[in-house]
Amino acid sequence: MKETALPQPDYYVAICRAGLEPVVEAELKAWGLEIAFSGNRMVAFRGEEEDFYKANMGLRTALSILKPLRRFKARNMDMLYFQSRKVNWHQLFTPNCTMKIDLKGDWGNLGNQRFALYRVKDAIVDTFNKLCGERPSIATRDPDVHIVAFATKDEVTLYMDGSGEPLFKRGYRYEHGEAPLKEDLAAGMLQLVGWDGSTTLIDPLCGAGTLLFEGYLLANRIAPNIDRDFAFQRWENYSLPAYRRAKEALRSLERQAGPKVQFIGYETDTKTFNTLQRIAQRHFPQGAFSLHPKNFQDAGLRLPGSQIITNPPYGVRLRPDDLNGVYRDLGQFLKATAPEGRAAMITAAMEAAVYVGLPVKQKWKLFNGALECKLFAYDIPAPKPPREPKPDEEAKPIDEQIAEAADSIDTSSSPNPDDSKDAQA
Numbered sequence: 001m002k003e004t005a006l007p008q009p010d011y012y013v014a015i016c017r018a019g020l021e022p023v024v025e026a027e028l029k030a031w032g033l034e035i036a037f038s039g040n041r042m043v044a045f046r047g048e049e050e051d052f053y054k055a056n057m058g059l060r061t062a063l064s065i066l067k068p069l070r071r072f073k074a075r076n077m078d079m080l081y082f083q084s085r086k087v088n089w090h091q092l093f094t095p096n097c098t099m100k101i102d103l104k105g106d107w108g109n110l111g112n113q114r115f116a117l118y119r120v121k122d123a124i125v126d127t128f129n130k131l132c133g134e135r136p137s138i139a140t141r142d143p144d145v146h147i148v149a150f151a152t153k154d155e156v157t158l159y160m161d162g163s164g165e166p167l168f169k170r171g172y173r174y175e176h177g178e179a180p181l182k183e184d185l186a187a188g189m190l191q192l193v194g195w196d197g198s199t200t201l202i203d204p205l206c207g208a209g210t211l212l213f214e215g216y217l218l219a220n221r222i223a224p225n226i227d228r229d230f231a232f233q234r235w236e237n238y239s240l241p242a243y244r245r246a247k248e249a250l251r252s253l254e255r256q257a258g259p260k261v262q263f264i265g266y267e268t269d270t271k272t273f274n275t276l277q278r279i280a281q282r283h284f285p286q287g288a289f290s291l292h293p294k295n296f297q298d299a300g301l302r303l304p305g306s307q308i309i310t311n312p313p314y315g316v317r318l319r320p321d322d323l324n325g326v327y328r329d330l331g332q333f334l335k336a337t338a339p340e341g342r343a344a345m346i347t348a349a350m351e352a353a354v355y356v357g358l359p360v361k362q363k364w365k366l367f368n369g370a371l372e373c374k375l376f377a378y379d380i381p382a383p384k385p386p387r388e389p390k391p392d393e394e395a396k397p398i399d400e401q402i403a404e405a406a407d408s409i410d411t412s413s414s415p416n417p418d419d420s421k422d423a424q425a
Contacts, residue, residue: 009068009157011036011044012052019366020061020188027059027191049239054246056163056230058223060187060214063166066148066159067232074156077110077119084123084149087158090131092236098139099124105151120149120158144234164231170224172213172283180207181311181346183224185368186214189309192364193344193377197221197257200306204296204333206265209276211309216287219257223250262288264303266296297329299337306338308380314348316371323352331356334380343378350374354409363409376409 016024024043025035033051036044045055055065070087074080093099101121107113121138124147128135136145146161168184190211195201197219203211217224226247232238267273273293280289292299312330315323327349334343334356347353348371362377 006071006073009071011046013066014043014055014059014062015064016041016062017185017367019364023061023188023191024059050242050246052162053243054250057226058250060224061184063168063184064161064163067162069158069160071157073154075154077115080116080156081119081123084120085127089124089127093145095128095132095134095136097136097144099136099145099147100139100143101147103149107151109154146231162230162232167225171228172279181210183210183214186210189346189375190215190218192375195307200262200303202264202306202308203310204266205310205312206267208272209265209279212263212265213284216263216284219261221253221255226250262290264290266292266294266299268295296333301337303337304339304341306341308334308338308343310345312345312347316348323349324355327352327355331358338380340382341380343380344375346373346375348373350409360409
């Protein structure tokens with residue numbers, strides 16, 4: 001019989017949103033950690049147990065952190081079962097725990113993915129029944145233990161998810177407005193555009209304030225999940241001393257943002273604005289937030305050199321009467337509010353985006369939920385000094401200005417990449 005064991009992984013895996021892999025890498029490297037490899041929606045890194053805990057508490061753009069248990073060849077269902085039995089499951093968690101199993105990757109070589117999931121489950125349950133006389137039960141929602149089996153052709157790696165609830169659930173957004181932006185995506189946007197927390201941050205369409213709140217955490221170097229609970233705290237080999245060291249290391253990085261750094265937002269929906277205020281008062285009482293229940297078009301704000309970043313409507317879930325007009329007004333707001341500053345917006349409305357009327361400096365493909373979007377970054381020009389018009393000279397029509405800006409935007413889009421079919425138990 002051929003050997004079915006493989007060299008065992010010596011790394012942890014950070015799962016993230018497509019397009020944010022470089023940001024996760026940069027966050028890990030900033031802590032001095034080695035990147036083992038990266039792929040689609042994941043970054044593998046090497047470190048100690050303390051670094052594993054630190055990644056759960058401190059990574060801003062990760063969704064979960066996985067700890068590998070065993071890697072092996074599985075050319076058929078029996079091999080999958082017997083190799084999965086070789087994990088000492090009873091030493092990892094107790095039979096009183098509930099568990100959930102997810103299959104990820106390419107399971108085509110094994111045929112029936114649902115049956116493959118049952119074989120992994122049987123291996124875990126049989127281990128507990130034999131050695132403990134009782135077994136953990138299955139919970140498809142809020143399990144104590146989340147196990148992930150990832151397949152590539154005939155190779156399988158078993159992981160335990162150390163995070164539990166997804167890491168974008170920071171704990172401050174207990175309620176939200178329509179079309180909310182997830183926290184990991186907001187944090188990734190801020191880092192992609194290079195905002196370092198040294199300038200005022202403005203969101204003219206702030207909704208429930210996710211970009212502003214993530215900006216506050218970033219500017220003050222506060223670990224986004226430092227005070228929440230994690231699945232790894234229910235593991236049998238959980239080390240409280242290592243966890244405390246990781247937490248202290250993250251606390252030592254915190255700082256106070258400069259006194260001139262403000263977080264300014266505009267929101268017209270009364271219910272959403274009330275939510276925005278409650279979150280700011282309850283979770284960020286030290287922040288210099290300036291929140292306004294009015295249209296950004298009426299702001300009359302002028303803060304040269306500021307960073308503007310926003311998530312305008314796409315015309316998909318929210319449908320303004322004049323979508324192009326919203327983007328045209330947004331472009332005017334950028335130029336009037338933050339001359340010689342920078343701006344960024346994420347959108348799936350490529351045709352409307354050209355009405356911002358500024359050339360795109362840089363762009364990234366990201367996904368807001370299932371929607372393929374582009375994050376556009378702009379340099380806001382200084383205001384031009386007034387000059388006397390030449391005889392018979394006419395101002396350049398606004399449509400011509402928009403056409404010039406459109407040259408820097410690709411208005412085509414492609415569907416969300418087809419992910420491998422997943423199964424769960």
